[in-house]
Amino acid sequence: MCRESPLPPIPTAMSIGQSIPPTAATPEEAAPVAATPRPKRGVPSGLWLRCDECGETVFRKEVEQLMSVCPVCGRHMYLSARDRVKFVLDEGTFDEWDADLMPADPLKFADKKPYAERVVAEQKRTGLNDAALTGAGMIRGRRVAFGVTDSAFIMGSMGSVVGERLTRLVERATEQNLPVVIVSGSGGGARMHEGILSLMQMAKVSAALARYGEAGGLFISVLTNPTMGGVAASFASLGDLVFAEPKALIGFAGPRTIKATLRTELPEGFQTSEFLLEHGYIDRIVRRSDLKSEIARTIDYCGK
Numbered sequence: 001m002c003r004e005s006p007l008p009p010i011p012t013a014m015s016i017g018q019s020i021p022p023t024a025a026t027p028e029e030a031a032p033v034a035a036t037p038r039p040k041r042g043v044p045s046g047l048w049l050r051c052d053e054c055g056e057t058v059f060r061k062e063v064e065q066l067m068s069v070c071p072v073c074g075r076h077m078y079l080s081a082r083d084r085v086k087f088v089l090d091e092g093t094f095d096e097w098d099a100d101l102m103p104a105d106p107l108k109f110a111d112k113k114p115y116a117e118r119v120v121a122e123q124k125r126t127g128l129n130d131a132a133l134t135g136a137g138m139i140r141g142r143r144v145a146f147g148v149t150d151s152a153f154i155m156g157s158m159g160s161v162v163g164e165r166l167t168r169l170v171e172r173a174t175e176q177n178l179p180v181v182i183v184s185g186s187g188g189g190a191r192m193h194e195g196i197l198s199l200m201q202m203a204k205v206s207a208a209l210a211r212y213g214e215a216g217g218l219f220i221s222v223l224t225n226p227t228m229g230g231v232a233a234s235f236a237s238l239g240d241l242v243f244a245e246p247k248a249l250i251g252f253a254g255p256r257t258i259k260a261t262l263r264t265e266l267p268e269g270f271q272t273s274e275f276l277l278e279h280g281y282i283d284r285i286v287r288r289s290d291l292k293s294e295i296a297r298t299i300d301y302c303g304k
C-alpha cells in the first residue's frame with residue numbers, strides 16, 4: 001500500500017463502509033433521527049476512506065481489491081448488488097431475469113417526497129430498477145438461481161418488485177430444479193411506501209419457498225449487514241442453510257424498539273452474526289472471500 005502522497009482530508013461522506021446504526025434499523029425508527037442528512041452510500045469518491053469499525057484510514061483501492069473488506073480489521077463493508085453478482089457468480093454467466101419489472105405507486109404515497117419521485121432518484125443513483133437483482137448464473141460451474149438485495153436502494157426494503165422478482169426466481173428454480181442462493185442486504189424490511197402490497201410479499205415469497213422445499217430444492221440464504229424487518233422475517237430466515245457475513249447486523253426490530261417494548265436490558269451484541277450463530281439462528285459465518293467456494297461445496301455436499 002502506498003502512503004507516500006500526503007493524506008487528503010477525510011471526507012465525511014464515506015461511501016462504502018457506511019453502516020446503518022442499530023438505532024435506525026427500520027424506517028419507522030430511522031425517521032426521528034433523520035434530522036441531519038445522512039451521506040448516501042454507493043458513490044465512491046476519493047483515494048482514502050475511514051473504516052467505521054476500527055477508525056483506520058485505508059486506501060480505497062486496497063479495500064476494493066478485498067471485495068470491500070477492511071484490510072486492518074476485516075470489517076465487511078457495503079457491497080452493491082452488481083458487485084455481489086460479480087464476486088459470487090462465475091464471470092459473464094449472469095443471465096438477469098425479470099429486469100422489466102418496475103415499481104408502481106398504487107397508494108400515491110408521499111413522505112418527505114412523493115414515492116414516485118423517490119423511486120426515480122434511487123434508480124438513477126444505484127443503476128437498479130428496484131432493490132433486488134435476480135437471475136441465473138454459475139458458481140464454479142454449478143448453475144444456480146441467484147438473487148441479491150441492495151441496501152442502497154430504499155434500504156433494500158421489500159416492495160412488490162422485490163417480492164415478485166424473488167418469488168419468480170424461486171418458482172423458476174423449482175421448475176428447473178436449481179439450487180437457490182439469495183444474498184440479503186436489507187435494512188428496511190417491508191417497504192412502507194407500498195403499504196399492504198409490500199407486507200404481502202413476505203407471505204408470497206415464503207409460500208414459493210415452501211413449495212420449493214417440498215419439491216426437494218436447496219435454498220442457501222446469505223445474510224449481510226444489515227438484514228432486518230420483513231426481509232429477516234421471511235425469506236432470509238428460511239434457508240435450508242443460513243450463512244452470514246462476519247459482524248452483520250441481523251434482526252427484526254431495532255434494539256431501541258425492543259428495549260422500549262420489553263423494558264429490559266438486552267444482551268451485548270445480540271443482533272450480530274456471532275451472537276446468532278451461538279444461539280442457533282444461523283448455521284455458519286462465512287467471510288466474503290470464501291463465500292463462492294463455500295456455496296459450491298455446500299451444493300456438492302447436498303448432492304444438488
Ligand SMILES: [Zn+2]
Binds near residue numbers: 051052055056070073
Ligand atoms: Zn477496519
